Each structure stands twice: as structure tokens, then as C-alpha cells.
């Protein structure tokens with residue numbers, strides 16, 4: 001049987017940091033509230049478009065896999081903050097990499113986009129239609145944030161991660177998954193001004209209002225992810241105790257704690273980096289897995305469980321059998337251009353730009 005092993009990985013966290021104290025200079029909030037309610041201490045703000053973050057993450061993933069851009073068959077870009085719709089953003093990554101032989105597609109399921117992209121790429125490799133793929137989870141929500149709304153503005157950050165997948169005869173990569181959506185509840189995470197329907201209503205694209213019922217999303221996130229995890233374990237025929245590491249979507253530390261409790265997973269079996277990045281939407285679970293590898297938390301043959309949740313309300317869980325490679329084969333000089341601004345300065349620039357356009 002054919003599988004899709006993950007042989008390369010890379011992340012791109014933009015350098016500018018926005019702390020909770022920074023947020024308290026523009027919103028009625030404070031570090032104590034944010035840490036106690038979410039577990040977040042800081043997040044990153046991008047000084048470049050999402051495609052540029054994705055490009056760097058992909059270059060690093062290719063170097064880790066020991067591959068060149070010309071080897072790539074397919075690029076799937078998971079995000080909901082594409083800098084362009086036509087042409088698509090995967091083609092921009094192809095152009096920046098010089099991956100001229102790759103098919104290119106964009107995929108949007110909000111925060112789960114990187115994980116859904118992993119499913120699509122795995123299925124295409126397993127079916128034989130592709131030999132390999134670059135899978136991206138990347139997001140720049142900062143430009144679409146309503147920076148006057150303390151309910152949501154504290155929660156999100158920017159970032160990107162990518163994986164290189166290759167056909168393999170070994171039972172590795174995604175071995176079971178569960179994907180779904182609570183479409184009936186889609187209105188509890190709805191962003192006005194983010195999509196073409198709003199252009200017809202005379203709203204400026206990007207001038208957003210987040211209709212966001214945090215407590216209801218919280219409940220459905222816990223239910224959606226824990227059910228998906230149960231389904232995946234059942235499909236794979238393994239017990240909870242056999243999972244070596246849970247790498248969950250990081251929307252709120254209390255959501256992760258509730259999920260871990262339901263899974264019976266001890267603290268050391270759950271990877272958490274929410275304190276450094278907040279919720280990077282599509283980039284969140286992929287970047288957490290990259291950091292788990294970098295920190296030596298993954299061993300060859302480990303069973304990894306990756307539950308995720310997002311707008312839609314989409315949910316997912318993936319069971320991965322990690323393959324043999326846990327150290328990158330190589331590195332790259334590809335990097336972002338330098339950033340001479342702080343996270344707070346970048347946010348103030350976004351706020352000012354929106355005011356200028358609105359007049």
C-alpha cells in the first residue's frame with residue numbers, strides 16, 4: 001500500500017512581536033486578563049503578505065527534505081487570508097520558489113486549512129496522481145483584524161508552516177483522519193467585510209467587523225475536536241494511551257486543557273506553544289508540529305494526534321505515524337526581508353491605513 005510520508009518541514013514566524021502589554025495601549029485589556037483567559041503572552045505581526053511567509057516556510061521544508069524546487073509536483077496553500085484570489089496564492093509560492101513543475105491550488109477551511117490541505121495532498125499521493133507535495137498552512141489575519149474589538153483582536157497572530165510529503169511504501173504520514181463541519185452554526189464566527197458579498201453592500205474589503213460568539217465557539221471546539229479524535233482512534237484501531245504526542249490547534253489554552261482532559265492525555269503528552277504565537281489560524285497546528293520536531297519532542301515511529309477547529313465551523317483530527325526522519329537534511333538561506341518596525345508599529349500602520357482609505 002502507498003502512503004505519503006512527511007520528509008520535510010519548515011516554519012516562518014515573522015519577527016515583529018506584539019505583546020499583551022502592547023495590546024493594552026490600544027484596547028481596554030491587560031496582560032493578566034489575556035493570560036488567564038487564553039494562555040497567550042505574545043503573537044507575531046507580519047510585515048509582508050502571506051505568500052512571502054509561505055515561500056520561506058516552503059523553502060525550509062524543501063531544504064529539510066533535501067529536495068529542490070524543480071522536484072515539486074503539487075503545492076496546496078491552506079489559508080483564509082490569501083493576498084490574491086486570481087491568480088491564486090499557491091501560484092505565487094510556485095513563482096517565488098521556481099517550482100515550475102508543480103500544480104497549484106488554494107484551499108480555505110479557515111483555521112483548519114493547513115490540516116485539510118494535508119488530507120488532500122495525502123489522498124492525491126496515495127491515489128498515485130502525485131508523487132510528492134508541498135502543503136502550506138499560513139495566515140496573516142493582522143490586516144483583516146478589527147483592532148477596536150478586544151474580544152477578538154487579542155486572540156490572533158500571523159505565521160506560516162509547510163511540509164514536504166513523498167510517496168512511501170512504509171506506513172507513515174497520515175494513517176487516519178476525520179474531517180467535518182458544523183455548518184448550521186457557521187454564523188457564530190462570521191467576519192463582515194471579508195469576502196466579495198460585502199463589496200456589493202458598499203463595504204470596503206478588509207474593513208471588518210467580527211461577529212464572534214467566543215463562548216459558543218469554545219464549546220463546539222471542544223466537542224468537535226474530541227469527537228474527531230475518538231473517530232480517528234477508532235478508525236486506526238488504537239487506544240488513547242498509544243498516542244505519543246497530541247499537537248492541537250491553539251485557539252485557547254483552556255480549550256486545549258478541556259480537550260486533553262477528555263482524551264485523558266497528561267501534560268507532557270500535549271504540545272503547547274500558544275504563549276508565543278496566539279492563534280495563527282491555518283498556520284497553528286502545522287507550526288506547532290514543526291516546533292515539536294525542532295524541540296526533539298518527536299521520535300521515529302511516534303503516533304501523533306493533531307485535532308483542529310475553525311470558522312465554518314470546520315473541525316478535523318489527523319493521526320500521523322511519524323517516519324524515520326526527525327532531523328532536517330539541510331537548511332536554506334531563503335529568509336524574509338528585514339523588518340525595522342515593532343509589532344505595535346505595524347498594527348498602528350494597519351489602523352491608520354484603514355482610516356485613510358475610509359476617509
Ligand SMILES: CC(C)(COP(=O)(O)OP(=O)(O)OC[C@H]1O[C@@H](n2cnc3c(N)ncnc32)[C@H](O)[C@@H]1OP(=O)(O)O)[C@@H](O)C(=O)NCCC(=O)NCCS
Nearest residue numbers: 029030033037111150151154214215217218251252309310
Ligand atoms: C474569546 C474568549 C477568550 C473569551 O473568554 P471568556 O472566558 O468566554 O470571556 P467572556 O466572553 O465571558 O468575557 C468575560 C468578561 O471579560 C470581558 N472581556 C472580553 N475580552 C476582554 C479583553 N480582551 N480584556 C479584558 N476583558 C475582556 C468581557 O467583556 C466580559 O466582561 P463582562 O463580564 O463585564 O461582560 C473565549 O471564549 C474563547 O477563547 N473562545 C474561543 C476562541 C475562538 O473562537 N477562536 C477562534 C476559532 S478557532
